[in-house]
Amino acid sequence: MRRAHLLGLGFMTPALIIVFLFFLAPVVLTAVFSFTSMSSGTGISGGAYEINEQTLRSLTDRGFPKAKSEKLGHDLYRIGEEGLGAVEADFGKAFADEIRAELSGELFEGRRDLERELKKLRSRPRSIRDLKKAADLFKRSVLNTRFESETAFLDGVGETGVELTADDQAVLVKTAYTGWSWTTANYELITSMASTWRAAKNTAFYVLLTLSFNVGFGLFLAITTFYLPKGQAAIFRAIWILPRILPPVLYVMMWKWLTWDTGFLSIFLSNFGVEPRNWMLNSDINAWVCIVLINGFVGASLGMILFSSALRAIPPSMLAASEVDGANRWQQIRHILLPQLQWPILFTTSYQTLSLLTSFDYIYLSTDGGPGRSTEVWALYTFHTALNNYGGVLQYGLGAALALVLVVIGIAASLFYLRLFKFNELVSQPRIEQ
Amino acid sequence: MRILLDQFTKTFGATTVIDKMSLDIESGEMLALLGPSGCGKSTTLFAICGIHRMNGGRLLFGERDVTHLPSQMRNVGVVFQNYALYPHMNAFDNIAFPLMIRKMAKPEIERKVLAIAELVHIEGLLKRKPAQLSGGQQQRVALARALVREPDILLLDEPLANLDAKLRLEMRSEIRRIQQETGISAVLVTHDQVEAMSMADRIAIMDQGQIVQLAAPKDMYDEPVTDFVASFLGNPPIAFLQGTVEGKTIRLENSDIVLPLDAQAAKQGNGTPIRIGVRPEHFQPEHPVKISGKISFIEEQGREELFDVTLSNGMRLRSVQANGGAFRLGDEVSWGLAADKVLTFDPSGRRI
Ligand SMILES: Nc1ncnc2c1ncn2[C@@H]1O[C@H](COP(=O)(O)OP(=O)(O)OP(=O)(O)O)[C@@H](O)[C@H]1O
Ligand SMILES: [Mg+2]
Numbered sequence: 213m214r215r216a217h218l219l220g221l222g223f224m225t226p227a228l229i230i231v232f233l234f235f236l237a238p239v240v241l242t243a244v245f246s247f248t249s250m251s252s253g254t255g256i257s258g259g260a261y262e263i264n265e266q267t268l269r270s271l272t273d274r275g276f277p278k279a280k281s282e283k284l285g286h287d288l289y290r291i292g293e294e295g296l297g298a299v300e301a302d303f304g305k306a307f308a309d310e311i312r313a314e315l316s317g318e319l320f321e322g323r324r325d326l327e328r329e330l331k332k333l334r335s336r337p338r339s340i341r342d343l344k345k346a347a348d349l350f351k352r353s354v355l356n357t358r359f360e361s362e363t364a365f366l367d368g369v370g371e372t373g374v375e376l377t378a379d380d381q382a383v384l385v386k387t388a389y390t391g392w393s394w395t396t397a398n399y400e401l402i403t404s405m406a407s408t409w410r411a412a413k414n415t416a417f418y419v420l421l422t423l424s425f426n427v428g429f430g431l432f433l434a435i436t437t438f439y440l441p442k443g444q445a446a447i448f449r450a451i452w453i454l455p456r457i458l459p460p461v462l463y464v465m466m467w468k469w470l471t472w473d474t475g476f477l478s479i480f481l482s483n484f485g486v487e488p489r490n491w492m493l494n495s496d497i498n499a500w501v502c503i504v505l506i507n508g509f510v511g512a513s514l515g516m517i518l519f520s521s522a523l524r525a526i527p528p529s530m531l532a533a534s535e536v537d538g539a540n541r542w543q544q545i546r547h548i549l550l551p552q553l554q555w556p557i558l559f560t561t562s563y564q565t566l567s568l569l570t571s572f573d574y575i576y577l578s579t580d581g582g583p584g585r586s587t588e589v590w591a592l593y594t595f596h597t598a599l600n601n602y603g604g605v606l607q608y609g610l611g612a613a614l615a616l617v618l619v620v621i622g623i624a625a626s627l628f629y630l631r632l633f634k635f636n637e638l639v640s641q642p643r644i645e646q
Numbered sequence: 647m648r649i650l651l652d653q654f655t656k657t658f659g660a661t662t663v664i665d666k667m668s669l670d671i672e673s674g675e676m677l678a679l680l681g682p683s684g685c686g687k688s689t690t691l692f693a694i695c696g697i698h699r700m701n702g703g704r705l706l707f708g709e710r711d712v713t714h715l716p717s718q719m720r721n722v723g724v725v726f727q728n729y730a731l732y733p734h735m736n737a738f739d740n741i742a743f744p745l746m747i748r749k750m751a752k753p754e755i756e757r758k759v760l761a762i763a764e765l766v767h768i769e770g771l772l773k774r775k776p777a778q779l780s781g782g783q784q785q786r787v788a789l790a791r792a793l794v795r796e797p798d799i800l801l802l803d804e805p806l807a808n809l810d811a812k813l814r815l816e817m818r819s820e821i822r823r824i825q826q827e828t829g830i831s832a833v834l835v836t837h838d839q840v841e842a843m844s845m846a847d848r849i850a851i852m853d854q855g856q857i858v859q860l861a862a863p864k865d866m867y868d869e870p871v872t873d874f875v876a877s878f879l880g881n882p883p884i885a886f887l888q889g890t891v892e893g894k895t896i897r898l899e900n901s902d903i904v905l906p907l908d909a910q911a912a913k914q915g916n917g918t919p920i921r922i923g924v925r926p927e928h929f930q931p932e933h934p935v936k937i938s939g940k941i942s943f944i945e946e947q948g949r950e951e952l953f954d955v956t957l958s959n960g961m962r963l964r965s966v967q968a969n970g971g972a973f974r975l976g977d978e979v980s981w982g983l984a985a986d987k988v989l990t991f992d993p994s995g996r997r998i
Contacts, residue, residue: 367720537743
């Protein structure tokens with residue numbers, strides 16, 4: 213390699229490191245997570261073995277014999293050294309020794325059986341309550357007990373006296389394992405769950421509507437301010453840039469204040485006998501209108517700036533020429549201005565599509581997907597699934613799979629746009645020639 | 647069509663750029679608006695086509711008063727200095743634009759565009775975008791676009807300024823040919839006197855928002871009404887000498903040079919200051935009224951030679967002579983003026 217190449221590589225290194233750390237690594241990790249069953253239940257490190265009510269139910273679903281799973285759920289009482297030690301500590305050596313002598317090694321199916329036997333002993337405690345307590349000390353149950361390793365778990369199960377075939381054992385171990393495991397179930401879930409389809413539909417709806425509003429309103433602003441006197445145009449542009457430079461939380465707060473049932477809209481409309489209501493979350497349509505407007509006004513300012521500068525690059529003599537040629541305002545916009553905005557419009561459209569696909573901050577802050585989940589877009593759905601929901605069960609694996617779908621769509625769209633723009637040509641040739 | 651600009655006034659804010667100017671463009675003539683930069687040529691042009699509103703006066707196209715009509719409603723064709731072609735349309739669509747805007751029928755548009763393209767010799771280029779055309783070709787497209795709707799008047803704002811020397815020469819005669827073939831009234835804005843002289847039927851010389859003189863090129867060259875006009879026309883330019891009338895002679899300032907120009911001297915009273923203007927072709931070795939000086943500058947122009955002769959009082963005369971003279975820089979020479987061609991001006995610059 214030539215020295216110059218090395219030098220170039222040297223200069224590129226920081227950028228490469230950044231690309232790797234902040235783009236490639238997260239994507240790769242997301243891809244990895246998406247093939248696991250990680251959730252807040254499993255944790256992200258290893259797991260333990262535990263049988264609980266949930267496990268018992270799923271065991272039956274997976275063909276584990278019902279009789280055996282019922283037995284696993286029952287408490288057993290086995291007279292062993294462990295229990296004897298505890299009895300000695302709580303009720304004295306005499307009682308412990310007597311139990312050891314009379315009942316050592318025996319197994320009872322229920323507490324009552326054991327209690328009955330204990331009552332027969334001479335050095336038993338006098339009160340029934342203490343007797344029950346003593347009996348409990350021999351309770352040996354796998355239910356709700358955590359075992360750190362598979363062997364400990366199987367030993368524990370063995371103590372219950374349930375006979376397991378090899379198949380039973382495999383199912384039991386797999387079901388009782390609380391940690392994460394490798395799986396493709398997330399992707400199967402994505403295609404089968406109704407909620408993902410709803411999120412996909414919401415996203416398409418959101419992107420389409422907001423994009424149209426963004427570009428349309430941006431165009432409208434750019435063209436109207438283009439025809440205004442300079443000073444007024446500057447003021448108007450400044451006003452429409454406000455949503456963009458306002459901190460999102462503040463901006464959305466203002467919207468909430470506007471639409472709350474005790475907010476401006478309600479108070480204002482109550483003068484006309486309209487019932488106060490939450491105008492943002494009152495209905496699906498209201499929520500969508502709010503979402504599109506909130507995002508639309510923010511996005512419109514970007515379009516407006518791009519379009520305005522493109523318009524100002526048009527030589528004044530070209531506008532004069534079109535007027536002399538007989539074109540009225542509308543024809544001038546239609547035949548002269550809009551064709552010259554072709555590239556900025558395409559650029560804004562593609563750029564906004566990508567950012568709208570992945571952004572959900574304003575939705576999160578305003579409706580949080582509500583009412584119900586009617587405005588929950590894919591990105592927000594991912595966020596809710598993986599990181600933040602009311603149920604408290606965070607499904608990291610499923611969330612990662614959802615996120616990866618977005619990444620793939622985003623990359624595909626970017627490649628498509630790059631082709632569409634024929635980037636090299638765009639860079640090498642000015643779009644507004646004279 | 648006859649175009650009449652009557653008492654036209656134009657102000658930008660507090661500054662009056664053009665004050666009560668009147669201009670009469672005859673039907674079928676090409677009138678050149680000639681003047682130094684900033685004198686208001688473009689402003690006048692933009693007022694005629696309606697891009698600028700007039701602050702006073704009237705504008706008549708024939709009998710029609712168009713003073714308050716927007717440019718869309720006036721029937722004018724304009725060729726802008728930078729051509730102002732629409733970059734996203736090909737040459738055909740550019741030319742067709744004024745017709746398309748009028749919702750003319752497609753076949754009719756096509757017929758007209760092809761006819762006009764033939765007139766300006768760009769039949770083969772109609773499919774190209776402006777960026778794929780040379781400067782001269784763009785110029786022709788702009789001209790075709792201005793002409794295609796058969797305007798009442800054709801306005802050309804420095805149409806040749808962006809072309810190279812050779813193309814400029816070619817387009818000069820082309821524009822003139824096309825204007826004469828169509829018989830359209832035209833206004834040509836230029837600050838190049840050669841252009842104005844060679845293309846226009848009449849020249850209006852402008853200075854600081856006023857028309858100083860309006861005449862045919864030859865008349866204006868021979869009979870300028872002021873020293874400004876005299877100095878603006880002619881290349882190399884006219885040379886001026888300051889002096890005073892002494893009887894039947896003129897004595898040059900700060901010197902004992904006395905010129906026996908009795909015809910000119912007779913126009914002013916004895917002792918009054920006077921300026922005389924001598925064009926280079928009227929200061930030649932063989933002319934009778936001799937005047938001595940030293941050759942201070944020589945410029946070879948191929949076919950002819952240009953000399954600057956500095957007199958003893960520091961004043962300078964210019965002479966253009968056909969090649970072959972054996973004069974050198976620094977030579978003392980005694981060349982003569984053509985007495986009947988010398989122009990005289992009073993101290994305010996007015997011709998006498
Ligand atoms: N929009 C404007 N605002 C203020 N002053 C203007 C404006 N347009 C032109 N002027 C002034 O009006 C005067 C005449 O301008 P104009 O463009 O007509 O000159 P011109 O004769 O065409 O000069 P050039 O040969 O340089 O094109 C100039 O002094 C110029 O500064
Ligand atoms: Mg000008």
